[in-house]
Amino acid sequence: MAEAREHWSGSLGFVLAAAGSAIGLGNIWKFPYIAGENGGGAFVLIYLICIAIIGLPVMLCEISLGRRTQRNPVGAFKMLSPVRSHLANFIGFSMVFTGIALMFFQEFGWAIVMLLIGGLIIKFGWTVAGILGVVSAFVILSYYSVIGGWTIGYILKAISGHLNYTTETAAAKCFKDFMLNLNWVIPLHFGFMLLCALIILRGVRNGIEKWSKILMPMLFVLLIVLILRGLTLPGAIKGVRFFLSPKMEVINAETVLIALGHAFFTLSLAMGAMITYGSYISREQNLFMSTISIVVLDTTIAILAGLAIFPAVFAMGFKESSGAGLVFNVLPAVFNSIPGGLGWLWATLFFLLLSIAAITSGMSLLEVVVAFLVDELKWKRTKAVVISSTVIALLGVVSAVSFASWDRLEILHIALVKAFHINQGSFFDTMDVLTSNWMLPIGGLTISIFVGWIWGTRKAVEEIRHGSHNFADVHLISLIAGLKDDPSHNNSRYHVLTLASLWGIFIRFITPVAVTIAFLHQIGWLNFK
Numbered sequence: 270m271a272e273a274r275e276h277w278s279g280s281l282g283f284v285l286a287a288a289g290s291a292i293g294l295g296n297i298w299k300f301p302y303i304a305g306e307n308g309g310g311a312f313v314l315i316y317l318i319c320i321a322i323i324g325l326p327v328m329l330c331e332i333s334l335g336r337r338t339q340r341n342p343v344g345a346f347k348m349l350s351p352v353r354s355h356l357a358n359f360i361g362f363s364m365v366f367t368g369i370a371l372m373f374f375q376e377f378g379w380a381i382v383m384l385l386i387g388g389l390i391i392k393f394g395w396t397v398a399g400i401l402g403v404v405s406a407f408v409i410l411s412y413y414s415v416i417g418g419w420t421i422g423y424i425l426k427a428i429s430g431h432l433n434y435t436t437e438t439a440a441a442k443c444f445k446d447f448m449l450n451l452n453w454v455i456p457l458h459f460g461f462m463l464l465c466a467l468i469i470l471r472g473v474r475n476g477i478e479k480w481s482k483i484l485m486p487m488l489f490v491l492l493i494v495l496i497l498r499g500l501t502l503p504g505a506i507k508g509v510r511f512f513l514s515p516k517m518e519v520i521n522a523e524t525v526l527i528a529l530g531h532a533f534f535t536l537s538l539a540m541g542a543m544i545t546y547g548s549y550i551s552r553e554q555n556l557f558m559s560t561i562s563i564v565v566l567d568t569t570i571a572i573l574a575g576l577a578i579f580p581a582v583f584a585m586g587f588k589e590s591s592g593a594g595l596v597f598n599v600l601p602a603v604f605n606s607i608p609g610g611l612g613w614l615w616a617t618l619f620f621l622l623l624s625i626a627a628i629t630s631g632m633s634l635l636e637v638v639v640a641f642l643v644d645e646l647k648w649k650r651t652k653a654v655v656i657s658s659t660v661i662a663l664l665g666v667v668s669a670v671s672f673a674s675w676d677r678l679e680i681l682h683i684a685l686v687k688a689f690h691i692n693q694g695s696f697f698d699t700m701d702v703l704t705s706n707w708m709l710p711i712g713g714l715t716i717s718i719f720v721g722w723i724w725g726t727r728k729a730v731e732e733i734r735h736g737s738h739n740f741a742d743v744h745l746i747s748l749i750a751g752l753k754d755d756p757s758h759n760n761s762r763y764h765v766l767t768l769a770s771l772w773g774i775f776i777r778f779i780t781p782v783a784v785t786i787a788f789l790h791q792i793g794w795l796n797f798k
């Protein structure tokens with residue numbers, strides 16, 4: 270007999286674990302610099318809107334899919350898919366025909382991808398959406414873990430006093446040397462994977478939940494300490510102004526798309542992570558409240574991270590426009606310039622914060638793959654964890670090596686150029702583009718169409734109602750006005766404008782249209798410039 274499925278001990282356990290998945294490198298490394306580069310406060314505002322109208326509804330979809338089916342993403346789609354779906358067949362056949370057409374244009378790599386996915390869709394229907402989620406989690410973890418390894422390496426460097434430079438040039442050189450030194454980077458990447466694997470091995474309650482309850486409060490305290498340090502430096506206010514004051518002139522359609530893309534990544538959507546974590550929720554929990562809490566926590570931490578970074582950067586007279594390299598190239602020098610000689614301490618705390626954020630996200634990605642192997646292939650958890658983390662770690666080595674140079678991966682490079690005409694950046698960049706620009710939008714689109722039109726909002730809301738009845742069905746105006754429990758406002762049968770109905774409209778219309786536009790723009794078929 271199969272073992273009974275584990276469940277979170279309660280709402281708090283779930284919310285902290287899911288927030289742990291959501292809060293990651295995306296919040297602390299990526300959000301501050303993309304906000305800084307794309308209009309500061311104006312970007313933050315647009316981002317908040319994207320989170321509220323796209324991120325939150327999609328997260329609720331995923332969590333309810335998980336709880337309803339009590340399965341991994343593949344099992345969830347399989348269980349709820351109709352026997353025959355015309356829409357799925359239409360998409361499958363269209364892809365196959367596109368694949369054949371691409372052959373004539375000698376685009377063999379893309380042609381094979383189209384034929385393969387199209388064929389899978391014709392055979393397995395909507396279940397392919399779940400497979401896509403598991404594959405995305407697998408691929409993302411392989412390179413996420415390389416960066417996770419860097420963060421651990423930087424804690425070691427900081428503690429041992431090896432980050433003691435005060436100029437950006439020195440800091441950048443140190444980072445470059447470190448990143449290219451495979452004797453460091455590969456063991457650290459393995460170390461990061463090992464930490465994730467050890468936690469996942471212990472299961473849902475004793476592994477993920479227990480560690481989220483320890484690590485998330487730690488993350489919060491570290492962040493507050495760093496904010497206080499940064500904000501109390503003379504001149505810090507310039508950094509706050511840079512980060513939060515709206516610069517309308519840099520806002521354009523592209524900004525909105527960047528915000529939308531980031532909303533998916535930062536909330537861990539479209540990779541099956543929230544479906545998987547949702548599958549460990551029991552029936553009594555209020556899904557609306559939990560989803561809102563996760564989203565609010567994720568957004569708050571992203572904004573706090575900006576407040577931990579920019580005030581210090583500005584107060585110490587560094588350039589803000591350092592883009593992706595900000596965290597590793599600039600911050601160590603910033604910390605060391607702070608008078609008082611405690612630069613090593615601030616750097617240690619910062620990279621510890623970054624590692625914690627990365628680990629709680631990394632483990633959720635691993636759990637997606639493990640849950641699939643356990644549910645669908647009936648593997649024992651230990652076997653699933655050992656094998657999946659080893660294979661992911663090996664794939665990650667390719668990303669790690671590719672930073673150094675393509676020369677070491679000659680055959681792979683030639684294959685990628687020949688098949689896909691991809692000749693820019695490293696294998697790492699290729700993986701990042703493939704997942705962020707392609708797999709995530711397609712995943713998000715599929716989930717919203719599936720829940721909105723195939724499984725149907727009616728059934729989804731039935732699921733959401735368990736545990737959140739007097740939330741989902743209360744008249745929105747009464748809810749906002751604080752009259753939710755007033756007897757004369759509480760007869761849900763006559764209410765039309767409820768959270769549930771609003772959510773349904775978003776999921777059926779607004780999300781699919783918005784994501785499709787963003788996707789077409791990303792792949793260059795639409796241009797707003």
Ligand code: PFF
Nearest residue numbers: 291293294295535537542630
């Ligand atoms: N949300 C994480 C971050 O912001 O860094 C990244 C991530 C984790 C994406 C887990 C997806 C996922 F399943």
